[in-house]
Amino acid sequence: MISFDQLPGNAALKNSLQNALAGRFPQAVLLSGDDAAGLEGWSLTLAAGILCESAGRRPCGACLSCRKAAQGVHPDLTVIDEGENELKVDLARRIKAENAIIPNDGPRRVTVIRHAHNLNPMAQNALLKELEEPPAYAFFILTAEQPDALLQTVRSRCTRFALEPPQQTASDEEAAALLAPYLAAVAARREDRMMLAALALEKPPRRALLGILGVLQAALRDAVFAARALPQPPLQPALAEQTRALARTVPPERLLAVYDFIDELTDRVARNAAAAAVTCALTSDVYRLCFQ
Ligand SMILES: [Zn+2]
Secondary structure (H helix, E strand, C coil), X not given: CCCHHHCCCCHHHXXXXXXXXXXXXXXXXXXXXCCHHHHHHHHHHHHHHHHCCCCCCCCCCCCHHHHHHHHCCCCCEEEECCCCCCECHHHXXXXXXXXXXXXXXXXXXXXXXXXXXXXXXXXXXHHHHHHHCCCCCEEEEEEECCHHHCCHHHHHHCEEEECXXXXXXXXXXXXXXXXXXXXXXXXXXXXXXXXXXXXXXXXXXXXXXXXXXXXXXXXXXXXXXXXXXXXXXXXXXXXXXXXXXXXXXXXXHHHHHHHHHHHHHHHHHHCCCCHHHHHHHHHHHHHHHHHC
């Protein structure tokens, strides 16, 4: 049965995705991680969740849509998997043409592009507009073992989620407990306390920091929704108090600037940025983006 419960580890990511599926799910998602087989399971579960007919937890695993997705026979789910072959511009054109036709079964269509880092630059450019302004029914899930190989313009149009080897992730509770003092310090405009909290984030193994930065981005997204009074179930309910406080102190456009900055920081951490540089980024750079 197709379900998030079948996937190992990554509790924080699981929580973020399930909460996102309960609301207005982003139409373009980039799922990255080292493990191609792991990415396959996650992308399929996510696709089933987008297509699922249940009003409750999605994917439910039981409705006709979930069963078709699990059997690989859903007419509104296209999975592109060319292994490590180059993905060329004619593929991008084919995707565009397919998406011009309304879905068969339900209100949505999902295109999964596996090994998206193999899209050549011409194909990526051809997909840009489709990713930016897809028809209301069209959803994209790109998976990539080397997300840095994608053009920045493509990456920035996708909501990014990073998958980690299960044994190296911080649990959702751990990440929230570590981030709560940091977010509270930002909301209180206390750079000194931000520094202490940022130092505490550096303690877990390096890989876990990537997950924590992912939870931080989810919390920033919650704060933007709170600041704009948009009804949306929070991605990180455990940090709801801190995100509301943040929404009261920092204007939404600045929160979005911090969100983008955390994207860059994630890339730097993935490339083994020095701990001191990360602490500095989370302290003086974030302070400047919020308040100066
Ligand atoms: Zn279902």
